[in-house]
Amino acid sequence: MQKDQLHSNPALNYVLCDSDSSRQQYQQQMTLAAQGVERWLSDPALYSGLDVASLARAINLNIADEPQPAEQVIEQALRQYLDHSLKVHHPHCVAHLHCPTLIISQTAELLMNASNQSMDSWDQSPAATVIEMKLIAWLRELVGYSTGDAGVFTSGGTQSNLMGLLLARDAVVQRVWGIDVRTQGLPPDAQRLRVICSSQAHFSVQKNMALLGLGYQSVVAIACNAQGQMDTQVLQQTIAQLQQDGCVIAAIVATAGTTDIGAIDPLQPIADIAKQQAIWLHVDAAWGGALLLSNQYRHWLNGMAQADSITLDFHKHFFQPISCGAFLLKDPAHFGLMHYQADYLNSAFDEMQGVPNLVARSLQTTRRFDALKLWMSLQHLGTAQFGALVERGIELAQQVAAKIADDAQLQLMIEPQLSSVLFRLNNPTDVLSLTPANLDLLNQQVADHLLYSGQANVGVTRFQGQTCLKLTILNPVITLPDLEKLLVLVKQQAAVLIQKIKTLETVSQRESLS
Numbered sequence: 407m408q409k410d411q412l413h414s415n416p417a418l419n420y421v422l423c424d425s426d427s428s429r430q431q432y433q434q435q436m437t438l439a440a441q442g443v444e445r446w447l448s449d450p451a452l453y454s455g456l457d458v459a460s461l462a463r464a465i466n467l468n469i470a471d472e473p474q475p476a477e478q479v480i481e482q483a484l485r486q487y488l489d490h491s492l493k494v495h496h497p498h499c500v501a502h503l504h505c506p507t508l509i510i511s512q513t514a515e516l517l518m519n520a521s522n523q524s525m526d527s528w529d530q531s532p533a534a535t536v537i538e539m540k541l542i543a544w545l546r547e548l549v550g551y552s553t554g555d556a557g558v559f560t561s562g563g564t565q566s567n568l569m570g571l572l573l574a575r576d577a578v579v580q581r582v583w584g585i586d587v588r589t590q591g592l593p594p595d596a597q598r599l600r601v602i603c604s605s606q607a608h609f610s611v612q613k614n615m616a617l618l619g620l621g622y623q624s625v626v627a628i629a630c631n632a633q634g635q636m637d638t639q640v641l642q643q644t645i646a647q648l649q650q651d652g653c654v655i656a657a658i659v660a661t662a663g664t665t666d667i668g669a670i671d672p673l674q675p676i677a678d679i680a681k682q683q684a685i686w687l688h689v690d691a692a693w694g695g696a697l698l699l700s701n702q703y704r705h706w707l708n709g710m711a712q713a714d715s716i717t718l719d720f721h722k723h724f725f726q727p728i729s730c731g732a733f734l735l736k737d738p739a740h741f742g743l744m745h746y747q748a749d750y751l752n753s754a755f756d757e758m759q760g761v762p763n764l765v766a767r768s769l770q771t772t773r774r775f776d777a778l779k780l781w782m783s784l785q786h787l788g789t790a791q792f793g794a795l796v797e798r799g800i801e802l803a804q805q806v807a808a809k810i811a812d813d814a815q816l817q818l819m820i821e822p823q824l825s826s827v828l829f830r831l832n833n834p835t836d837v838l839s840l841t842p843a844n845l846d847l848l849n850q851q852v853a854d855h856l857l858y859s860g861q862a863n864v865g866v867t868r869f870q871g872q873t874c875l876k877l878t879i880l881n882p883v884i885t886l887p888d889l890e891k892l893l894v895l896v897k898q899q900a901a902v903l904i905q906k907i908k909t910l911e912t913v914s915q916r917e918s919l920s
Contacts (some may be wrong), residue, residue, distance in 0.1 A: 550711025
């Protein structure tokens with residue numbers, strides 16, 4: 407007799423388990439969802455085009471007391487969520503470090519979600535724990551660290567950076583003040599602590615130092631050179647000045663792939679300075695870490711292996727579904743700075759028996775098995791093809807930058823380094839001359855109009871005091887003709903807006919004459 411017949415339990419229709427009813431419901435609902443995704447992928451529009459207010463009016467959650475058929479719920483989600491979602495695989499979706507995903511990683515998500523393993527203790531995730539530890543060991547070897555498994559998967563770059571700064575802070579407090587921050591808290595004069603990064607470093611440095619109780623004032627952002635890289639001469643001068651002022655430097659944060667420019671700080675010289683001064687070096691390689699798989703550009707990361715900690719992020723140029731990142735720690739002993747023992751998770755008995763409960767390495771307790779996605783992707787593509795996809799994005803950025811540089815209507819702001827291209831519309835002096843503020847506004851509104859018309863998602867940022875447009879080329883299916891077409895759309899939209907400005911000016915002149 408089947409379990410469904412033994413127990414007339416309605417939950418068997420809702421909870422994924424080993425009953426016939428559950429398995430049948432799972433197959434039916436997965437099929438409906440997959441069919442909906444297939445329809446969505448077939449729609450050529452990048453976005454439905456609704457602005458914030460219109461989208462808020464269009465979405466009605468319809469939460470009721472009575473159950474609704476799964477078919478109806480799925481259809482509502484497809485109509486209200488998926489149909490109004492941005493297509494990150496679209497060749498004109500180039501605003502952010504936001505990638506399309508590998509099919510094999512979507513398959514991994516299915517396995518992860520069905521098994522629902524929690525990575526905090528081994529008895530909740532036995533195989534997953536071992537796989538993650540082995541993949542961390544492989545990543546350590548890839549970056550040039552010694553043999554071991556000191557590291558952990560994270561939600562992404564911000565969390566990995568937080569872990570690096572937390573351990574750097576507590577290590578220097580222990581060394582300088584002789585205080586264990588875990589048990590005693592920060593010293594009374596902790597406001598002397600400083601972290602140094604470049605002016606182009608990720609905003610999570612400031613955000614995380616605020617979370618660590620030291621405020622934005624603890625972050626010293628130093629000038630960059632013309633390529634947007636940390637100026638090592640200024641770095642040395644800054645260290646000397648801070649030490650003279652009685653400050654204690656907890657860490658230097660070097661960036662391998664800045665968000666806007668894709669700049670990679672000179673890692674080897676920075677590592678030499680950090681070693682000489684006995685300062686913790688954290689390398690934020692959330693984007694540039696993908697170069698580890700590139701034969702052609704791997705040398706750009708020379709020196710990274712000397713860092714005390716490293717951020718890697720796989721939902722950028724590794725083409726993984728959000729979220730998927732990792733934190734690597736050179737010296738495993740430093741994990742002791744955040745160690746806490748809970749009898750119900752990582753008991754002393756378990757530790758004596760060598761049971762690996764990964765909660766001891768993580769800021770999170772419950773945590774997804776995101777390592778599965780990366781492992782399956784590396785297996786399926788192989789590292790050589792992975793590296794070739796990364797290289798293609800860099801080369802495509804160089805090609806489109808050359809097109810922009812040759813276009814009188816556009817201005818290339820800086821030569822690309824990874825696969826980010828900063829440019830802006832030039833002042834249309836042949837038609838009318840815009841003030842700097844209005845030219846900034848024109849660039850902003852061009853991007854806005856392209857998004858709300860469902861044609862393109864182009865990034866907007868500030869560089870050298872000017873509003874710029876940004877192409878972030880992470881999508882391996884994009885071609886140069888796709889990007890050339892996008893530049894045409896940018897110029898066409900600018901022409902429409904300029905014509906409106908001219909019309910308004912003419913009307914204003916007529917009114918003043920009358």
